[in-house]
Every structure is written in structure tokens, then in C-alpha cells.
Amino acid sequence: MTRKSSNQWALILGVSSGFGAAAARELARHGYHILGIHLDRQATMPAVNKLIEDIEGHGQKAVFYNMNAADEHKRHAALDNFVDAYHREGRAEIKVLMHSLAFGTLRPLVGRNEGEMIKKAQLEMTIDVMANSLIYWIQDTVRRGLLGRGARIFAMTSDGANLNLPFYGAVSAAKAALESYIRQLAIELGPRGITCNALLAGVTDTPALSKIPGAKNMLYAAVAKNPFNRATTPEDVATAIIALLQDGTEFINGNTIGVDGGESKISYVGQKTPYQYADLNLLTESSWDPTDVS
Numbered sequence: 001m002t003r004k005s006s007n008q009w010a011l012i013l014g015v016s017s018g019f020g021a022a023a024a025r026e027l028a029r030h031g032y033h034i035l036g037i038h039l040d041r042q043a044t045m046p047a048v049n050k051l052i053e054d055i056e057g058h059g060q061k062a063v064f065y066n067m068n069a070a071d072e073h074k075r076h077a078a079l080d081n082f083v084d085a086y087h088r089e090g091r092a093e094i095k096v097l098m099h100s101l102a103f104g105t106l107r108p109l110v111g112r113n114e115g116e117m118i119k120k121a122q123l124e125m126t127i128d129v130m131a132n133s134l135i136y137w138i139q140d141t142v143r144r145g146l147l148g149r150g151a152r153i154f155a156m157t158s159d160g161a162n163l164n165l166p167f168y169g170a171v172s173a174a175k176a177a178l179e180s181y182i183r184q185l186a187i188e189l190g191p192r193g194i195t196c197n198a199l200l201a202g203v204t205d206t207p208a209l210s211k212i213p214g215a216k217n218m219l220y221a222a223v224a225k226n227p228f229n230r231a232t233t234p235e236d237v238a239t240a241i242i243a244l245l246q247d248g249t250e251f252i253n254g255n256t257i258g259v260d261g262g263e264s265k266i267s268y269v270g271q272k273t274p275y276q277y278a279d280l281n282l283l284t285e286s287s288w289d290p291t292d293v294s
């Protein structure tokens with residue numbers, strides 16, 4: 001990979017935790033400055049300050065905004081400040097734009113009674129933050145001339161875009177929209193030399209996961225079915241992003257790329273290998289002998 005020149009930046013939406021934080025550390029290690037957007041209260045600020053320290057420890061700049069990424073005025077203000085401070089003189093370029101925002105309402109779409117039913121504002125907010133905000137940040141970085149040829153856009157998705165989970169209806173719709181936006185953006189931004197891909201992470205132990213009802217069971221199930229016998233980590237995704245920044249990878253465009261060890265492809269029926277249940281004689285009708293490995 002080309003060593004980054006001193007004006008190359010990664011804009012990470014959701015920088016302070018989970019996938020965003022791991023990507024920020026790895027990108028800084030590879031020579032990118034980090035423009036980070038996050039939403040944190042006082043209790044989690046020590047971790048944010050530690051992340052800034054780590055980025056600066058790699059000799060890179062860390063410009064962070066603690067704000068709602070879906071707030072239009074704050075988005076304009078953050079980008080205008082960034083342009084004033086770094087773009088005019090040094091012609092800063094955003095080479096990586098990562099969407100990794102976890103901010104949604106986890107409740108039934110209909111539920112058992114009125115009280116459980118998701119509200120219009122909650123549904124719209126979830127889709128706005130977790131999907132539509134991708135478009136607005138891209139539009140506003142393009143408008144300011146920050147996103148040029150060679151830039152790479154990554155949006156974090158999950159297999160919840162295609163599979164059902166209790167309480168996940170709004171987020172699931174947001175993920176489906178996000179993947180659809182990525183395909184459409186790939187067509188529109190390809191001619192500008194910008195690629196767009198969704199990264200489908202497996203179940204990963206992060207603060208966002210812990211808010212999903214049944215999160216522990218999701219982790220157990222993920223490890224049980226994952227061909228690598230472990231859950232995905234934020235660092236797995238960070239490593240994949242670095243790989244997808246290699247020169248010559250621009251034809252990888254418009255995809256949903258699994259970074260989950262194959263977890264989302266497994267239809268789990270409780271076994272790790274085809275041979276595990278051979279002794280149950282479940283396959284007596286079959287001409288295939290599961291114990292024959294020759």
C-alpha cells in the first residue's frame with residue numbers, strides 16, 4: 001500500500017467505540033489522520049481521550065466532534081471547521097469514509113400492545129442515523145471537494161439486513177437501506193474513482209451489541225456456528241479495511257463483503273462438522289456415507 005502523504009484523512013462516523021475505534025487506530029498506524037464523529041457522555045470520554053492519544057502516538061492528527069451525526073447544522077459546522085483548519089492550506093483529502101453508527105430503537109414494530117409498538121419518530125430516527133446519514137455526509141464532503149479520486153467508502157452492516165431478530169425491525173430496515181445505498185452509490189461514484197462497499201461483520205462484543213435483548217445468546221450462537229470457533233472482533237474489520245485500501249483494489253465495488261469468518265453463511269443445526277452426528281444414524285436413507293472421508 002502507498003504510504004499516506006501528510007494530508008490524507010479518514011472520516012469515521014462512530015469513531016469512539018467498537019469497529020470505528022479499531023479502524024481509527026489501524027488507519028492512524030498506516031499514516032491517516034482521523035476526522036472522527038461520535039456521541040459520548042462524560043462516562044465514556046476517558047476511552048475517547050485514550051483513542052485520541054493513541055492516534056497522536058502514531059504521529060497523526062485526531063480531530064473529533066462529539067455530536068449527533070444526524071444533526072444537519074452540526075454536520076455543516078464540523079465540515080466547515082475542518083475545511084478552514086486543514087483543507088484550505090494543506091488541501092486535505094478524505095481517502096476513507098467509514099459509516100459505523102450504532103443508534104437505533106430496539107423494539108417490536110407492532111408488539112403485544114400499544115406501549116410496545118415502535119413510534120414513528122423512533123423508526124424514522126433509526127433509519128435516519130443508521131442509513132440516510134451516509135448519504136448526507138457523502139453529499140457534504142463531495143460538495144466541499146473533500147472526497148476525490150481514490151477514496152473508499154465503507155458502511156457497517158450485519159446479517160440482520162436479511163435475517164429476522166426480535167426487536168431488530170427498525171435496525172434491520174436501516175441495514176437493508178444502507179446496503180441498497182451502497183450499491184447505488186457505487187454506480188454514481190465509480191466514474192469519480194470512488195468505491196463503496198458494505199462490510200458485514202459477524203456478531204461482535206461491543207457496547208452496541210450489549211443493548212440488543214439476548215445479546216449473550218447471540219454471541220454464544222455466533223461462536224458455536226462460526227467456522228473459526230470465535231466471534232468477530234473490531235480488529236478483524238480494521239484489518240479488512242486496510243486490505244481494501246491496497247492500490248489496485250478499486251474493482252472491489254458495490255458489494256456487501258462478509259468480514260465474519262463465514263458465520264453469516266452457516267445455517268446452524270448444532271453440529272460443527274458433517275461427521276459429528278454420524279452415530280445418530282440420521283443419514284440412513286442417504287447413499288452418502290458421512291464416515292467415509294476418503
Ligand SMILES: NC(=O)c1ccc[n+]([C@@H]2O[C@H](COP(=O)([O-])OP(=O)(O)OC[C@H]3O[C@@H](n4cnc5c(N)ncnc54)[C@H](O)[C@@H]3O)[C@@H](O)[C@H]2O)c1
Binds near residue numbers: 017130
Ligand atoms: N456489534 C456487532 O455485533 C455488529 C455486527 C455487525 C454490524 N454492526 C454495526 O457496526 C456499526 C458500529 O457498531 P459497534 O458495534 O461498533 O457499536 P459501538 O456502540 O461500539 O459504536 C458505535 C459508535 O457510534 C457512535 N454513535 C452512535 N450514535 C451516534 C450519533 N447519533 N451520532 C454520532 N455518533 C454516534 C458512538 O459514539 C460510537 O462511537 C453499527 O452500524 C452496527 O449496526 C455491529
